[in-house]
Amino acid sequence: MTKKVTRRFLALLVAGMAAYGQADAATLKLSLNDALRMARERNTVLKAQRAKLDQADARIVQSKQAYLPKVMLSETIMHSNDPGAVLVGKLQQEIAYYNFNVSPPDFGDFALDNLNHPAALTDFHTSLQVQQPIYNRDAIIGGSIAKSARKAQGFMVDRAEETIDLNVKKAFYGLLLAKKNLADLKQSIRVMKGYSAEAARGYNAGVMNKSDKLST
Structure with a gap:
């Protein structure tokens, strides 16, 4: 499940980078902060949690109407x-x-x-x-419930933001690690080609037998 989520965030991150790069196709730079900001602005789950938080705030205001x-x-x-x-x-x-x-x-x-x-x-x-209401027990209970619900929803928003940040960071650093691994692999290939060329020259000069050449 975690791998699927990480891959999904990686795909979204790459797609976002592609869209971001349309303005400047020659040079593309996306910092971690940019990636986090884009994810927080566009993530539908986080938008839904924030909408629920707004609803919780509205219920608190509504509970105060009993005292008007x-x-x-x-x-x-x-x-x-x-x-x-x-x-x-x-x-x-x-x-x-x-x-x-x-x-x-x-x-x-x-x-x-x-x-x-x-x-x-x-x-x-x-x-x-x-x-003018002086004391309304039902309104007091309703206001307390509304405040508790708002506090709980605030925790849900924080949790959603932390989850998104974690997955974006995993995808971001995973992409950097993949690029580093690719660069190391290309360097290894260049080194191996150099060894192979040296072995071929040694074989052609008669200072190396065929088995030694193939082992390199």
């Missing part, structure tokens, strides 16, 4: 000629009329005919209500 004040504004209008509604409306508005200081007394709105057959009354009512 709630403001409710309502407005009603009533237009009625119902005797009871009209009388109550006038009493609430303090506009009910009567005058007992005259003779005979003026019952006004309280006269029997006016009570039974009042003129229609229009009443406007505006209400403003503000609620």
Whole structure:
């Protein structure tokens, strides 16, 4: 499993180097820091973990909404000629009329005919209500859970970054080692060709037999 992952990162690293080299085909330089940066920017697993971290932050903000004040504004209008509604409306508005200081007394709105057959009354009512939560146990528990989840997701992001860094470094240094091994192999081939040429000259000069020539 580790070899497959390392090979996959090596392939991605080489592909990234090829893409990076399109700007300058003659010279291609990619440092380890560049490789790490490219991997962190383009890795889909890390992007998914970071998206989950953003979601965890949003849940913390959402859990705090339970402590925000709630403001409710309502407005009603009533237009009625119902005797009871009209009388109550006038009493609430303090506009009910009567005058007992005259003779005979003026019952006004309280006269029997006016009570039974009042003129229609229009009443406007505006209400403003503000609620400020003081203690919300469910919100406290929810906020604690959201913070714990965010902390755990932060660890997941760190783990994903460390895993990506490790695999990129393995691939990067593996590529450098492969290039070094290739250079050593080419050097060995050149040395062996030199020995073979010396042996051929010695054989042609008669100072070396055929078996010695073949052994070199």
